[in-house]
Amino acid sequence: MFAESGPAGVALHRHPAWKVVLPLGGHVEVAHGAGRTVAAAGLVVPPQLAHTCAVSSGYAAVFLDPWVLLPGPGLTRLDESATRRVLAALHHPGDHGPGAEGDLAAARSELLNLIGAGRPLDPRVAHAVRESTRAGSGAAIASIAADVGLSPPRLRALVHASIGIPLTRLRQWARLRAAVADLPGESVATAAATAGFADQAHLTRTARTLVGRTPASIARSGLRTGVSAGDR
Numbered sequence: 001m002f003a004e005s006g007p008a009g010v011a012l013h014r015h016p017a018w019k020v021v022l023p024l025g026g027h028v029e030v031a032h033g034a035g036r037t038v039a040a041a042g043l044v045v046p047p048q049l050a051h052t053c054a055v056s057s058g059y060a061a062v063f064l065d066p067w068v069l070l071p072g073p074g075l076t077r078l079d080e081s082a083t084r085r086v087l088a089a090l091h092h093p094g095d096h097g098p099g100a101e102g103d104l105a106a107a108r109s110e111l112l113n114l115i116g117a118g119r120p121l122d123p124r125v126a127h128a129v130r131e132s133t134r135a136g137s138g139a140a141i142a143s144i145a146a147d148v149g150l151s152p153p154r155l156r157a158l159v160h161a162s163i164g165i166p167l168t169r170l171r172q173w174a175r176l177r178a179a180v181a182d183l184p185g186e187s188v189a190t191a192a193a194t195a196g197f198a199d200q201a202h203l204t205r206t207a208r209t210l211v212g213r214t215p216a217s218i219a220r221s222g223l224r225t226g227v228s229a230g231d232r
Contacts, residue, residue: 009052023055085114191203204216
């Protein structure tokens with residue numbers, strides 16, 4: 001989860017996850033494809049959609065693993081009532097600022113009710129994703145494939161067919177999440193090293209590609225972040 005207290009915008013990017021943008025009283029506008037723009041009180045952006053995003057007010061943005069929600073044909077608009085419901089699920093007593101320490105499990109449940117749940121993962125795919133993306137994991141694909149009785153090429157193909165995203169991209173996304181979570185208290189270079197990036201430049205390129213902004217801009221923004229261990 002990300003949250004900021006004022007308007008914000010991000011450059012063209014494509015993330016391997018569902019993104020749910022929840023403005024706090026304003027609206028969100030997403031541009032994609034050949035000049036197509038969608039604006040609404042809230043928006044659900046599907047995985048792998050190349051887009052820019054701008055919010056006219058403070059907001060919370062929740063990311064969900066790509067298999068969590070029911071796949072649809074494209075962007076999903078949330079009306080004011082639905083947006084308020086998800087924001088209310090995120091909020092709990094003691095919050096300070098938009099989305100701070102939000103109840104991500106409750107928000108996820110609300111989104112599942114609104115949009116529908118995706119299909120359960122093949123156990124072999126679930127194992128591959130879990131072992132490839134858990135914090136600090138350096139497990140080689142060959143080792144993970146052996147765990148489930150498949151060759152590395154067959155495992156990669158199975159993951160891609162099941163989720164629609166390469167396993168290497170999912171691992172890259174997990175490392176980016178880990179680095180961003182460290183940014184409030186660490187330098188960009190330290191966050192990059194701790195998360196397993198080759199160097200600060202590697203983290204910066206990845207952040208621009210997957211979230212449309214640099215780690216330095218995230219650190220300067222005062223962006224609040226939160227993670228949930230229950231995504232899977």
